[in-house]
Amino acid sequence: MDIPLPYVKPLPPFLAQRYHGWKATTYSQNKAWFRKLATEGQHPRAMIISCCDSRVHVASIFGADAGEFFIHRNVANLVPAFAPDGDHHGTSAAIEYAVTALHVSHIIVLGHSQCGGVQGCLDMCTGNAPELEQSSSFVGRWMDILRPGYERVRDKYAPEDMAAALEKESVMVALENLMTFPFVNEAVESDMLTLHGLWTDIGEGTLECLDSKSREFFPV
């Protein structure tokens, strides 16, 4: 009666081998910590919203271990505006869980250079990617969230600076949209939550932090 899943395959052997290595070292040397995490639950200090991009390694940059950060990763580290319409909202669900169930003290939005999602948004907004304008394009509709950001940078930057400017706008749009969630707004107002915006250059290894007044990013 159970339907088989013929398209599901075993784990590639090199990953199984690496897992066994992790089990025999990192896990076995920190068993007490993993046991505690299992029995007492997670108490992460911060939520991090970053990109799915394989080159962005937030745990590595911040020397993080299991239990420290509640991490949501989506294309271009975006947050849609508050919209309680009964539909499936993965990002909004993650934020709601982090703020109302886990009571994280920080939400950090981390943007990055050479972001393929942001580049797609730029191509779409400049008429160079008609396929992303189609209603059937999930990437296109997701990147619609960043359109207001494009409107803000379109007349301000030379073409060669536009992508980085829009990557930084993606962080600011995410932060602005975060504040449209009543539970986020309330936690911020009552000093239970602070928000942070970061942007990292993959090739240079630099990290820049958003300044709230100037809307500019400065090296950490």
Next chain:
Amino acid sequence: MDIPLPYVKPLPPFLAQRYHGWKATTYSQNKAWFRKLATEGQHPRAMIISCCDSRVHVASIFGADAGEFFIHRNVANLVPAFAPDGDHHGTSAAIEYAVTALHVSHIIVLGHSQCGGVQGCLDMCTGNAPELEQSSSFVGRWMDILRPGYERVRDKYAPEDMAAALEKESVMVALENLMTFPFVNEAVESDMLTLHGLWTDIGEGTLECLDSKSREFFPV
């Protein structure tokens, strides 16, 4: 003219300190690799869909470095069914980008023990969490995706085994929904993509792999 973002704060010093340590060691000793990632773009082998949970550390378990895995993390590692309705679908956008733009060879769905999202679904489906039934609950509406999974396990397990059973169902529901995406189905059919299901026990450090025929999970 630019609207300030008064709720945005500087990076906490301990994170700035850790970042500077990473920059002076890991980054600086591997600068060539990061430069190459920046100039030649990412070529990740696999997409991994896992939970936001701070205790799940997929890069660590698999000894992965920057550039290896395209990682999407949401609550309970779920995938909604294909629904091209022009709305914002973060998970669907991430899958579309991984399969059609990056041409990843594997999608690995990784579930885990003590999953707060899955527990919420269980509470909701058993009438113990009316607040999650409200249309304004993002977590509740997100966990609706797992309701068909609950229907399949509800009469099969003792109460104390129910949570783990539903965590494993969340992996299978995600894989089944993945196959409703035409571009996933096509890539699987043409041998360009393989799917894998895993479940890890946080406290025990075990890793189990989904068997396609029996719908059961066996230790790796």
Next chain:
Amino acid sequence: MDIPLPYVKPLPPFLAQRYHGWKATTYSQNKAWFRKLATEGQHPRAMIISCCDSRVHVASIFGADAGEFFIHRNVANLVPAFAPDGDHHGTSAAIEYAVTALHVSHIIVLGHSQCGGVQGCLDMCTGNAPELEQSSSFVGRWMDILRPGYERVRDKYAPEDMAAALEKESVMVALENLMTFPFVNEAVESDMLTLHGLWTDIGEGTLECLDSKSREFFPV
């Protein structure tokens, strides 16, 4: 007085982590075997000559463990002809050591599809890569070894079949040159050594074996 090596960097952390995993599992579970290999020396059954290409994984294809194969890997799995001119000959040294010191019973030459070195030779021989003709090109001069192979296939194959034909010629040229080494010839003549030619298609996973009479390759 010792000259420092400022360009030498520490091992990237992800490789250190993977090594520790290997040490705690594969090594520790097979310590007796590694100890024996160390104290009694290596007694490999065969020498394998294959390409440096990262996609060719001879130990994996043949389920080999430490101690089984003496493996020499160079660009395009080539063997130069016997030339005892007192110069540094890495490939000839490896063959001499395998045959006269280790007394291997087999030498297996393994070619493969999509070989960049063979493609370079083809480009060079057809006048499409003048830079490889320069005396300063190490790749060009190394691929000179395969020029006689090109002469044999140039009028026999359609352009789209030429690369695979030349990849297979690279195996045959290597085997012919092997026989110009007196110690190889003598070992073969006295039934102490057999030679084998293989070619693998990376994408299809097929393995073909050279037939001595027809000079054709047939699936294993």
Next chain:
Amino acid sequence: MDIPLPYVKPLPPFLAQRYHGWKATTYSQNKAWFRKLATEGQHPRAMIISCCDSRVHVASIFGADAGEFFIHRNVANLVPAFAPDGDHHGTSAAIEYAVTALHVSHIIVLGHSQCGGVQGCLDMCTGNAPELEQSSSFVGRWMDILRPGYERVRDKYAPEDMAAALEKESVMVALENLMTFPFVNEAVESDMLTLHGLWTDIGEGTLECLDSKSREFFPV
């Protein structure tokens, strides 16, 4: 007209059997990855220069899979100095291809204990292997590359420590010679390439990393 190769034999059945096992499991479960490697080409992160010795298994130590490392293996993991004399230089060709065509980010030289090639060099330099001094000895002429290393260690170590010291010198000589190649030097100077030196003890399973300042090796 085609010259037969009477000395070429079919593949031994045990290897054919193992290949068929690999094809039905590892290959078939990862077909998508092999297809991608074939169509999109290799993008290895690092070049590894190690010894042909059957006991050195770099892919295993580092949990590597097809596509990760461009691997050159010769006797005693040596690199000759830059010498563009129009002759066949297999090692130099491999390095040129890795750096100028593949743009690898790392070159890792891996030495090891109980190295037969290094022992031969030691015997030769101490007058105990006159046969290796002959111009017709490929191994002897190849090990000439390590003579400057012997000069550096000859008065510094007790006889029982000499072999390990010279094995480590072979790594340093290789790294020093690597820097004589203009394209290596340039890539290192422009932060596109980093070099690493390692030495592994086969029996103990230890791995030591070269420290650039002290020229000593420390456990990873």
